Amino acid sequence: MKISELSRRSGVTIPTIKYYLRDGLLPPGHATAANQAVYDEDHLRRLRLIRTLISVRHLSVSATKEILSAITHEGDLHQILGIVINARPAALTAEEEQSQQPAPPGAADALRLVAEMGWDVEEKTSAIGELGGVLAALADLGAGIDWRTLLPYAELVDKMSKLDLEQLNGLSGPLEQAERAVVVTVLLEPALLALRRLAQEDKSGRLFGTTACGQELARPEEGEPGHHGPGRSSD
Amino acid sequence: MKISELSRRSGVTIPTIKYYLRDGLLPPGHATAANQAVYDEDHLRRLRLIRTLISVRHLSVSATKEILSAITHEGDLHQILGIVINARPAALTAEEEQSQQPAPPGAADALRLVAEMGWDVEEKTSAIGELGGVLAALADLGAGIDWRTLLPYAELVDKMSKLDLEQLNGLSGPLEQAERAVVVTVLLEPALLALRRLAQEDKSGRLFGTTACGQELARPEEGEPGHHGPGRSSD
Numbered sequence: 001m002k003i004s005e006l007s008r009r010s011g012v013t014i015p016t017i018k019y020y021l022r023d024g025l026l027p028p029g030h031a032t033a034a035n036q037a038v039y040d041e042d043h044l045r046r047l048r049l050i051r052t053l054i055s056v057r058h059l060s061v062s063a064t065k066e067i068l069s070a071i072t073h074e075g076d077l078h079q080i081l082g083i084v085i086n087a088r089p090a091a092l093t094a095e096e097e098q099s100q101q102p103a104p105p106g107a108a109d110a111l112r113l114v115a116e117m118g119w120d121v122e123e124k125t126s127a128i129g130e131l132g133g134v135l136a137a138l139a140d141l142g143a144g145i146d147w148r149t150l151l152p153y154a155e156l157v158d159k160m161s162k163l164d165l166e167q168l169n170g171l172s173g174p175l176e177q178a179e180r181a182v183v184v185t186v187l188l189e190p191a192l193l194a195l196r197r198l199a200q201e202d203k204s205g206r207l208f209g210t211t212a213c214g215q216e217l218a219r220p221e222e223g224e225p226g227h228h229g230p231g232r233s234s235d
Numbered sequence: 236m237k238i239s240e241l242s243r244r245s246g247v248t249i250p251t252i253k254y255y256l257r258d259g260l261l262p263p264g265h266a267t268a269a270n271q272a273v274y275d276e277d278h279l280r281r282l283r284l285i286r287t288l289i290s291v292r293h294l295s296v297s298a299t300k301e302i303l304s305a306i307t308h309e310g311d312l313h314q315i316l317g318i319v320i321n322a323r324p325a326a327l328t329a330e331e332e333q334s335q336q337p338a339p340p341g342a343a344d345a346l347r348l349v350a351e352m353g354w355d356v357e358e359k360t361s362a363i364g365e366l367g368g369v370l371a372a373l374a375d376l377g378a379g380i381d382w383r384t385l386l387p388y389a390e391l392v393d394k395m396s397k398l399d400l401e402q403l404n405g406l407s408g409p410l411e412q413a414e415r416a417v418v419v420t421v422l423l424e425p426a427l428l429a430l431r432r433l434a435q436e437d438k439s440g441r442l443f444g445t446t447a448c449g450q451e452l453a454r455p456e457e458g459e460p461g462h463h464g465p466g467r468s469s470d
Contacts, residue, residue: 119434
């Protein structure tokens with residue numbers, strides 16, 4: 001297909017496609033004349049993945065490039081998963097580079113939690129720093145929540161990661177597996193946070209919901225149809 | 236305490252504290268002279284919460300202000316939780332305001348998932364749009380993952396939201412409950428994503444890990460000590 005069709009089918013503008021071609025995110029098309037090239041279904045598929053990583057997952061162009069290069073060149077799914085798991089949104093990466101903390105606060109507590117779970121991970125993996133940062137902030141706030149409080153959450157997340165890996169079953173080629181791995185590890189993050197907010201809204205309504213006239217209402221645990229919580233001022 | 240001590244104990248600079256005071260995020264101190272005021276433990280506590288919401292959770296100043304105002308003025312915990320659950324990082328809020336989508340793509344699938352789970356939530360709640368956006372992106376990618384694939388994840392997240400609400404047990408005052416609610420709903424998000432990445436790294440290593448010489452290694456499911464996965468190129 002021509003670049004115009006590639007643009008139409010992917011929803012990515014022609015100037016952006018040309019930028020991705022120059023930057024090496026997208027491999028060159030098949031040349032048909034001095035200044036003309038055609039593109040195939042693989043280009044379309046890769047372009048959709050690029051658009052998703054950048055616009056839905058907010059990754060930087062360079063992180064996206066690293067992931068795509070790993071999918072194309074690495075045969076080792078664990079290595080690809082490692083790159084994907086460590087990929088951070090562009091805004092956070094820039095912030096981390098600015099701060100350059102040698103030993104993130106709370107990292108020792110994060111490692112305690114990891115040891116308690118029996119997880120076998122690299123000590124320097126970026127998630128240790130992130131978890132440590134939150135644990136340190138919780139300690140600062142005197143919130144009464146420490147790494148032990150997070151253990152039952154870690155148990156649920158452990159089950160979740162097994163579901164994640166199950167998504168890779170039954171796929172034929174390593175390229176297809178790697179693509180799915182990117183989708184599952186990276187793209188499901190905002191979905192899971194959204195699901196948690198929905199579940200919280202439901203539980204909050206059941207526990208603390210009040211009727212329109214401001215009376216406390218004890219709501220049944222499950223299954224009462226058609227009752228909606230009060231409006232929120234942020235709607 | 237004087238503003239200098241408030242700054243030292245909170246880790247927030249004096250100019251930033253003055254900005255928060257002018258902007259109403261922080262209530263005025265108790266005046267001792269024409270141009271002097273003292274601050275108490277409540278100011279310190281609130282300042283730590285502000286710093287956390289803005290720097291750890293990346294909320295905008297206005298979203299932070301709305302949450303703090305709700306904690307101070309609303310007695311209704313469900314309403315406070317609603318505001319907190321709907322609060323978005325500053326970058327995302329700006330982007331959403333730019334795009335102004337009337338009906339988010341994938342929202343119908345998100346509502347199907349919510350109905351299947353029996354969750355009682357507002358249709359217009361922001362998480363529906365976020366979940367829908369991911370579902371639409373997954374469909375575009377032809378990733379073979381739809382709302383039904385997410386049902387087992389939703390079951391785990393449902394259990395997680397029950398843990399979230401349990402964190403509010405045993406707290407004395409409504410203000411203390413509301414503060415804890417903010418911490419649990421907002422601050423735990425990055426912690427949960429970090430935990431998921433750690434669990435994924437562990438499971439990925441066990442399933443797909445290779446030895447240093449590149450041989451596939453079938454690793455036991457649980458408990459083998461001291462084995463570390465291969466280094467990742469992004470370390």
